[in-house]
Amino acid sequence: MKRVRETKHAGVDVALGSRILEGDRRALSRAITLIESTKQGDQKAAEALLTSLLPRTGKGIRIGISGAPGVGKSTFIETFGQHLSREGRAVAVLAIDPSSRRSGGSILGDKTRMEKLARDPNAFIRPSPAGSTPGGVARRTRESMLLAEAAGFDVVIVETVGIGQAETAVADMTDLFVVLVAPGGGDELQGIKRGIMELADLLLITKADGDLEIAAKRTQADYDAAIRLTRSKYEGLPANVMRVSSLRDLGVAEAWSAMKTLHAALKRDGTLPKLRQEQSRRWFWQEIRTVIGETVLSDKKLARYAARLEGAVATGEALPYAAARTLIAAMR
Amino acid sequence: MKRVRETKHAGVDVALGSRILEGDRRALSRAITLIESTKQGDQKAAEALLTSLLPRTGKGIRIGISGAPGVGKSTFIETFGQHLSREGRAVAVLAIDPSSRRSGGSILGDKTRMEKLARDPNAFIRPSPAGSTPGGVARRTRESMLLAEAAGFDVVIVETVGIGQAETAVADMTDLFVVLVAPGGGDELQGIKRGIMELADLLLITKADGDLEIAAKRTQADYDAAIRLTRSKYEGLPANVMRVSSLRDLGVAEAWSAMKTLHAALKRDGTLPKLRQEQSRRWFWQEIRTVIGETVLSDKKLARYAARLEGAVATGEALPYAAARTLIAAMR
Numbered sequence: 187m188k189r190v191r192e193t194k195h196a197g198v199d200v201a202l203g204s205r206i207l208e209g210d211r212r213a214l215s216r217a218i219t220l221i222e223s224t225k226q227g228d229q230k231a232a233e234a235l236l237t238s239l240l241p242r243t244g245k246g247i248r249i250g251i252s253g254a255p256g257v258g259k260s261t262f263i264e265t266f267g268q269h270l271s272r273e274g275r276a277v278a279v280l281a282i283d284p285s286s287r288r289s290g291g292s293i294l295g296d297k298t299r300m301e302k303l304a305r306d307p308n309a310f311i312r313p314s315p316a317g318s319t320p321g322g323v324a325r326r327t328r329e330s331m332l333l334a335e336a337a338g339f340d341v342v343i344v345e346t347v348g349i350g351q352a353e354t355a356v357a358d359m360t361d362l363f364v365v366l367v368a369p370g371g372g373d374e375l376q377g378i379k380r381g382i383m384e385l386a387d388l389l390l391i392t393k394a395d396g397d398l399e400i401a402a403k404r405t406q407a408d409y410d411a412a413i414r415l416t417r418s419k420y421e422g423l424p425a426n427v428m429r430v431s432s433l434r435d436l437g438v439a440e441a442w443s444a445m446k447t448l449h450a451a452l453k454r455d456g457t458l459p460k461l462r463q464e465q466s467r468r469w470f471w472q473e474i475r476t477v478i479g480e481t482v483l484s485d486k487k488l489a490r491y492a493a494r495l496e497g498a499v500a501t502g503e504a505l506p507y508a509a510a511r512t513l514i515a516a517m518r
Numbered sequence: 519m520k521r522v523r524e525t526k527h528a529g530v531d532v533a534l535g536s537r538i539l540e541g542d543r544r545a546l547s548r549a550i551t552l553i554e555s556t557k558q559g560d561q562k563a564a565e566a567l568l569t570s571l572l573p574r575t576g577k578g579i580r581i582g583i584s585g586a587p588g589v590g591k592s593t594f595i596e597t598f599g600q601h602l603s604r605e606g607r608a609v610a611v612l613a614i615d616p617s618s619r620r621s622g623g624s625i626l627g628d629k630t631r632m633e634k635l636a637r638d639p640n641a642f643i644r645p646s647p648a649g650s651t652p653g654g655v656a657r658r659t660r661e662s663m664l665l666a667e668a669a670g671f672d673v674v675i676v677e678t679v680g681i682g683q684a685e686t687a688v689a690d691m692t693d694l695f696v697v698l699v700a701p702g703g704g705d706e707l708q709g710i711k712r713g714i715m716e717l718a719d720l721l722l723i724t725k726a727d728g729d730l731e732i733a734a735k736r737t738q739a740d741y742d743a744a745i746r747l748t749r750s751k752y753e754g755l756p757a758n759v760m761r762v763s764s765l766r767d768l769g770v771a772e773a774w775s776a777m778k779t780l781h782a783a784l785k786r787d788g789t790l791p792k793l794r795q796e797q798s799r800r801w802f803w804q805e806i807r808t809v810i811g812e813t814v815l816s817d818k819k820l821a822r823y824a825a826r827l828e829g830a831v832a833t834g835e836a837l838p839y840a841a842a843r844t845l846i847a848a849m850r
Contacts, residue, residue: 233840244834415744463832470831473842499802500795508565510805518850
C-alpha cells in the first residue's frame, strides 16, 4: 500500500472537506489521521473540518459490535460487510482496540484480518489506535464516525474488544449494539463480561457450524434465558438472540434483517432521534470534563495543584466538594 | 417532638463541632440541617465544620440498603438496628427518598416508620430530603455519613428506594451494599431492577415467614441461580443470598454476621481502604462536574450560553468537544 504523503497547508484542508463529501476514501483517511493527531494545529484543523461537515452527518445506521477476543468479530464483520456491500450499501468499519499501538503493523494487521472486505470498493476499514485515555479514543471514534457519514457511508460499524469501558462507550455512540458470543457450555455464561448483556440490542452466537453447532444451539438457549433476567435497553423489548456461522454465511442475512427492522422501528417511533440527542448531550458533558482535565494538565501549576487535591481527597484530608471548588476557582 | 430553634452565629458553629464529637444528637441533627441548607452562609459554615471533623471520620461500617417500595426496608432496618443496638453499637440511619419532599411531615413519617428504633438511645434516624439534583442528594448524604461517624456512630446505614440512579450513588458511598427483595414467583425476577444485582454484596429475601415462607425459599433459589449469571462486585466473591423475617426476627442476626465477616475480610486484605480511596477520587471528579454546573448556573450569561451550546450539540449543529471548549473558555 502506497502511503499518501501528508502535506498540510490551509488550501488543502479546505479541499479536504469537499473531497470527503464526494466520498473520497483517501481524503477520509487523511481526515481521520488529522483527528488522531495530537498536534495543536492539526486539532484545530480537524475541529474546523468536522464543524463544516456536521450538517452532512447523521444519515448512517450506526452499529456497535463487541465481543471477547477470539469470538470471531473480524470473520463476522468480513461476511456481514460483504452482505451490506452486495445490497449496495457503503460500509465503514472503525475498530477500537484498546490493546493496539499506533503503528503501520496494527493497521496492516487489521486490514489483513478482513482481507476481502478491505478490497471491497464499497468498504472502508480503519482501526482506531489506542490513546492514552479511553475518553480520547471514544471521541476520535465518534468523530471518525461522523466523517464516515459525511463521506456517504450509510452503515458505520464500530468494533470493539470487550475490555474495560470500551463497550459502554461504543454502546453510547451507536444506534444498535451487537454482542458476539462464542458457543460454550452453560457453565461458561458466567465467564463472559456480564453487564454488557443489558447494553445489547442483539446477541449473536458465532461459529454455529460443524462440531460447534450443537453447543451453539445450547448457548443460544442459555442466553435466551439469561436475557430475560437482564434489563433490556428498551423497556419490553428484550434483545434478540440468534446464531450465525460467518464462515458458511449462515444466519448473517437474518441478523442484518433483524438489525434493519429494529432500526426502522426505532426511527419510526421517534426513539432513535431521541437516543441520539441524549447521546450528544452526554457526550457534551463528558467533553466538559475532558476539557477541564486538559485545561488542568496543560498548566503545570494547576496540574500539580489538582494532583495534590486529589491525593488529599483520597486520604480523607480534604472534602471532595471543597477541593473541587478550590480547583475550579484556581482555574478561573 | 420539640423543634430546636436554629440560631446561627460564629460562636455556636465552633461549639457545634465539639458537641458532635461528644455524640450530641441534637448537634448532629443541626449540622445535617446546615449541610442541607441552600443558603450560601450555611454552606460555608457546613464546609468549615466538615473539614474540621474530617480527621475524626472513617471508623464506621457503611452499609447501603436498597429495595423497591413495599419490600420491607423500614421493617428490616427497625429489627436490624435493634440487633446492632443490643450489641452496643450506635447506628445512624440516613434515608434517601427521591420522592419525598422536604417537610416536617416526611421526617415525622420516617420516624414513625421505625418507631422502636427511633426511640432507641443508640440510634439516630434522619431522612434526606429530595434535592433538585441526584448529585446534590448524594453529596449531602455522604457528608451526613461523615458527620455521623464523627459523632461516634459505628454503623451508618444509608437507605434508598430503588428509583433512578440512587442505588448506584449509594453503592458508591458505602462499604457494603445490601439489596432487599420480596418473595415472588420465579417469573418476577425480571420485574425487579436488574443491574442492581451486580452492585450487591448481600441479597436478602424479606418476609420469609408464614404464608410467604415457601415463596421466599423459591425466590432465594432463583436469585442464587441468577447471581451466578451476574458480575459480582469482587471477582470470585458472588453475593450471598439469604432469607429474613424482620417481623419474627429470623435470619437478621445471620445477615448481620455475614456483613461483619465480609467487612472484616475486606478490611484485612486491604480491599476496603482501596475501595474508599477510589470512592473519594470518583467523588472529587463528580464534584468538579457539579461545581462547573454550579458555576455556570450561578452566572446568568454563562447559563444561557451553556443551554444554547447544549441545544446546538443535541441537534447536531455543534461538535461536543468544540462546544465544551467554548464553554470552559468563557468561564475562565
